[in-house]
Amino acid sequence: MERNQIVEKVLEKYPARVYKNRKAHMLVKENTGENQKIQANTRTVPGIITNRGCCYAGCKGVVLGPLKDMVHIVHGPIGCAYYTWGTRRNKAKQVGDEKNFLNYCFSTDMQESDIVFGGEKKLKQAIQEAVEIFNPQAISISATCPVGLIGDDINAVAAEAEKLYGIKVMAFNCEGYKGVSQSAGHHIANNALMKHVIGMGQVQPAQYAVNILGEYNIGGDGWEISRVLEKIGYHIVTIMTGDGSYETLKNAHKADLNLVQCHRSINYIAEMIEEKYGTPWLKVNFLGLSSTIETLRDMAKYFDDPALTRRTEEVIAEEMVELEGVMRYYKEKLEGRTAFLFVGGSRAHHYQVLLKDLGVETVMAGYEFAHRDDYEGREVIPDIKVDADSKNIEELKVEKDEKNYRVHLSPEKYEQLKKEIPLSYYGGMIKEMRDNSILVDDLNHHETEAFVKILKPDMFFSGIKDKYVIQKMGVYSKQLHSYDYSGPYAAFKGALNFAKDLDMGVYTPGWKYVTAPWKTEPMLEGMLIGGEN
Amino acid sequence: MLDLTPKKITSRKGLRINPAKTCQPIGAMYAALGIYKCLPHSHGSQGCCSYHRMQLTRHFKDPVMASTSSFTEGASVFGGGANLKTAIKNVFTIYNPDIMAVHTTCLSETIGDDLGTIIAQADVPEGKRVIHASTPSYVGSHITGFSNMVKGMVQYLAENSGLANGKINVIPGFVSPAEMREIKRILTLMGIEYIMFPDTSGVVDAPMTGEHDMYPEGGTRVEDIIDTGNSDLTVALGSFASEDGAVELEKKCKVPFKTLEIPIGIEATDRLISALAKAVHREVPGVLEEERGQLVDIMLDSHSYFYGKKVAISGDPDMVTGLTEFVMSLGMIPQYVLTGTPGKAFEKRINRMLEGAGMEGCVVKSSGDLFELHQWIKNEPVDLLLGNSHAKYIARAEDIPLVRVGFPILDRYVHHYLPTAGYRGAMRLIEMMTNALLERQDRDCADEDLELVM
Known part of the structure; x- marks a missing residue:
């Protein structure tokens, strides 16, 4: 079957309106030289079994939650706080005398009377108790669905508490119903961190200072990336936000370069910092050996210092010496296999490189909550229509901070570098996919099953909700949100971990027991009536 | 681990820390999964459905299918009726269940969606059914949500045809x-x-x-x-x-x-079996008497590892009630008994059990949280923890062995294939508890004290 026919076959079950909606979220990559358009960041049709979560999940769950030295109070009924408690593997270490709150879950546990009479009183009480028990230097308040509906003014409560206790208290209006997915929540979190935290610190960083943006330290990814960068000689000011802290985030404007790993969740801050403080950003990818090496070379080009460039090559060589043989071994074992990748807003792109390093071809990919620019590249941003759902999310306007603004590159150098490296630019997923591969945005349960049945991939990378569906179908499936509790997968050592895990998943003897022996062997041998046996 | 938890206990009225419960909808979703060919449906934001599926899947390591009304800001302002009607149409066309079991969320409850009316007006295909339960997240807990969905099943489905079925x-x-x-x-x-x-x-x-x-x-x-x-x-x-x-x-x-x-432990199982035998006027079969006898045998064999040991029990109220009674039947002291689910009836029931056994000085609490449990333990430690996976942080912080029971168990395998109920379940609990205590003794004792036979 032609790939376009396959897409039609999958869509055929849908009622007319769903068909029309879903068709726009799919495409088959063609080499026409023209930009192929895909619908993204629009509402999921009610009743469709989507993997998407909510605005709150993107704000508190993803971006805010990992900031370890803050008390994150969730204002709402208990569930929302509960489900973001220890479930995302954003690891964090306590350093020095800082406080690490990540093993704690804080909620106002709203009851019916709070919904009827308002929850502000309880929220104030909760803040007071948090201050008395833990004495944190910063508190976040995240709103859940009912908070916006009953009109609790969490911003006023935060402002009052900030004055009263002399600590930073920030409110995030990230009610679950806002936007169409987690994505709205990323944006809301970005805005408030930009407004209230970044720029507040005065610590002067050492040479070659960088921030890592959109790196959440799942399974320790951020630590492996930091190890490599520090080995080369970079100084990491802050990581947004895996193993990140309020304390270091305050100094983010002091870095010389912002590295953007997950474009979707953090590009807002990258842009705003550039506008306000002049720091350029570089789209990086530390997933995959070839992409890690490329990223390190891009960084060296940006800083344009022969010593740093030399050191970069030395480190690459050192790391690769240890890896080359063993990676070749795994590649031989995995070569020629096919994969589906359906994760997040950037991983479905990043992991294609790592898979390719191992000889695995991605035949289908898609994001859960990305925008068109994550597929098509930032050049489409001016063409993206603002709809009823996106217009309610604030577009924060920042102005040049004359005191702290620094020019890092001359305009000529900037333009020159833009031609060589992805400086303040992300090209998206489509360009890097092979012709004839399929892209599906917000892939849902029906489509998952149907595509797997037709295309029969060897492996499927996704999240917990569809993991066991795929596994039950006899296809190796791996979570790329939580890494199935393994990792790190980033940079050099991470690539090897990933290769080992893939090898385990494919070769575990368990697969050969799926069919019982008597299903394939004749069991009635010698049982003929009157026979000798 | 949990280094920021102070020993000093202060009263809290606003801040819940490290909860021992979650919200109603997940319980309703779980109950609905217990109907053949049923698709549970979450009437709220996508996040609710996503979180509940996530947590149930992590507990059972198996697919948990459920759909959502995918509320947006518009639906939250104008009501979710249109979303639910669209969802019903799409679910039956695409996923073809026999029945949809809809539960509400804090969102749809706060805006006052009238599910009965919306469902009555919806286009439900011939032979298919839609039932619902009201499960506002700001009342009760996941246990309440389970209960409400069971109630919903009765309200929508149960019928008295006049013909007794003898069941x-x-x-x-x-x-x-x-x-x-x-x-x-x-x-x-x-x-x-x-x-x-x-x-x-x-x-x-x-x-x-x-x-x-x-x-x-x-x-x-x-x-x-x-x-x-x-x-x-x-x-x-x-x-x-x-x-x-x-x-x-x-x-x-x-x-x-x-x-x-819930028949956890010997006494609750005895009561269930006696009640059933009386109800159907039948003798208890020999097989069950044999199992009971084996259990008592094991209880006597292992008594010395339990008698007088203090245990902290946390979890869901019905489960915790059974566990409390069971540890007392082993001679243990249920020093702390805690559930996150609200309900003074829980405290009354447990306190009555403690009084009956002549136990003094035990602390019992409903609407509690694991932060407080940890503080109690810091003030007076226990020998064993019984609780869900969240208790492992306390176990590590205080170096106390933990036996995982209840919901959720996110970090261990096979638990939902092997029972804790009935006599055989009680045997398994004893096995898990002795293993935990004896492994600890083996780990901690001096070389000269390591026992081959225990």
């Missing part, structure tokens, strides 16, 4: 399929015809076959839930998760009911 209804409570299978085995051994509802066995412990069946073989048949109205008796296991459904069935179909505990 006993069993509402098992918020327990895993292993408990449900064990209770069904006991019923079968006693020769009792029964309808268990809901029944998630065969749904969230479905076998690996190489194919994904969206509606696996397990789950109570809709016809059977309808037929519960013709049964002789309903046995509700657990006053928090199961009694309301039984009361509703009595109201609607005049089926008398008896509320018992």
Whole structure:
């Protein structure tokens, strides 16, 4: 079957309106030289079994939650706080005398009377108790669905508490119903961190200072990336936000370069910092050996210092010496296999490189909550229509901070570098996919099953909700949100971990027991009536 | 680990820290999975459905299918009726269940969506059904949500046709399929015809076959839930998760009911079996007497490792009640007994049990949280923890062995295939508890004290 026919076959079950909606979220990559358009960041049709979560999940769950030295109070009924408690593997270490709150879950546990009479009183009480028990230097308040509906003014409560206790208290209006997915929540979190935290610190960083943006330290990814960068000689000011802290985030404007790993969740801050403080950003990818090496070379080009460039090559060589043989071994074992990748807003792109390093071809990919620019590249941003759902999310306007603004590159150098490296630019997923591969945005349960049945991939990378569906179908499936509790997968050592895990998943003897022996062997041998046996 | 938890306990009125409960909808979703060919549906934001599926999947390591009304800001302002009607249409066309079980969320409850009316106006295909339960997240806990969905099943489905079916209804409570299978085995051994509802066995412990069946073989048949109205008796296991459904069935179909505990431990199992034997006027079969005898044998064999040991128990109220009684039957002291689910009845019931056993100085709390439990332990330690996976942080911080029971267990395997209910479940609990205590002794003792025989 032609790939376009396959897409039609999958869509055929849908009622007319769903068909029309879903068709726009799919495409088959063609080499026409023209930009192929895909619908993204629009509402999921009610009743469709989507993997998407909510605005709150993107704000508190993803971006805010990992900031370890803050008390994150969730204002709402208990569930929302509960489900973001220890479930995302954003690891964090306590350093020095800082406080690490990540093993704690804080909620106002709203009851019916709070919904009827308002929850502000309880929220104030909760803040007071948090201050008395833990004495944190910063508190976040995240709103859940009912908070916006009953009109609790969490911003006023935060402002009052900030004055009263002399600590930073920030409110995030990230009610679950806002936007169409987690994505709205990323944006809301970005805005408030930009407004209230970044720029507040005065610590002067050492040479070659960088921030890592959109790196959440799942399974320790951020630590492996930091190890490599520090080995080369970079100084990491802050990581947004895996193993990140309020304390270091305050100094983010002091870095010389912002590295953007997950474009979707953090590009807002990258842009705003550039506008306000002049720091350029570089789209990086530390997933995959070839992409890690490329990223390190891009960084060296940006800083344009022969010593740093030399050191970069030395480190690459050192790391690769240890890896080359063993990676070749795994590649031989995995070569020629096919994969589906359906994760997040950037991983479905990043992991294609790592898979390719191992000889695995991605035949289908898609994001859960990305925008068109994550597929098509930032050049489409001016063409993206603002709809009823996106217009309610604030577009924060920042102005040049004359005191702290620094020019890092001359305009000529900037333009020159833009031609060589992805400086303040992300090209998206489509360009890097092979012709004839399929892209599906917000892939849902029906489509998952149907595509797997037709295309029969060897492996499927996704999240917990569809993991066991795929596994039950006899296809190796791996979570790329939580890494199935393994990792790190980033940079050099991470690539090897990933290769080992893939090898385990494919070769575990368990697969050969799926069919019982008597299903394939004749069991009635010698049982003929009157026979000798 | 949990280094910021102070020993000094201060009263809290606003801040919940490290909860011992979650919200209603997940309980409703779990109950709905216990109906054959049912798709649970979450009427709220996508996040609710996503989180509940996530947590149930992590607990059972099996697919948990459910759909959502995918509320946006517009729906939150103008009401979610249109979303639900669209969802109903799409679900039946695309996913083709026999029945949809809709539960509400704090969002749809706060804006006041009238589900009964919306469903009545919806376009439900011939032969298909939509039921619902109201499960606002700001009332009760996941246990309340389970209970409300069971009640919803009765309200929408149960009918008294006037023809007695001679069966006993069993509402098992918020327990895993292993408990449900064990209770069904006991019923079968006693020769009792029964309808268990809901029944998630065969749904969230479905076998690996190489194919994904969206509606696996397990789950109570809709016809059977309808037929519960013709049964002789309903046995509700657990006053928090199961009694309301039984009361509703009595109201609607005049089926008398008896509320018992989830049969955890020897005494609760004895009570269940006695009650069943009396109800059907039958002798207890020899096999069960043999199992009981084996259990008592094990209790006596291992008594020295339990007697006088202090234990902290946290979890869901019906489960914790059974565990508390069981540890006392082993001679242990249930020093701290805590549930996050609100309800003074829990405290009363446990305190009565403690008084009956002459236990003094134990602390019992409903609407509690694990932060407070940890503080109690810091002030007066215990020898053993019984609780869900969240208790492992306390276990590590205070270096106390933990036996995982209840929901959720996110960090261990096989737990939902092997029961904690019935005599055999009690044996398994003893095995897990002795293992935990003896492994600890083996780890901690001096070389000269390492015992080969224990």
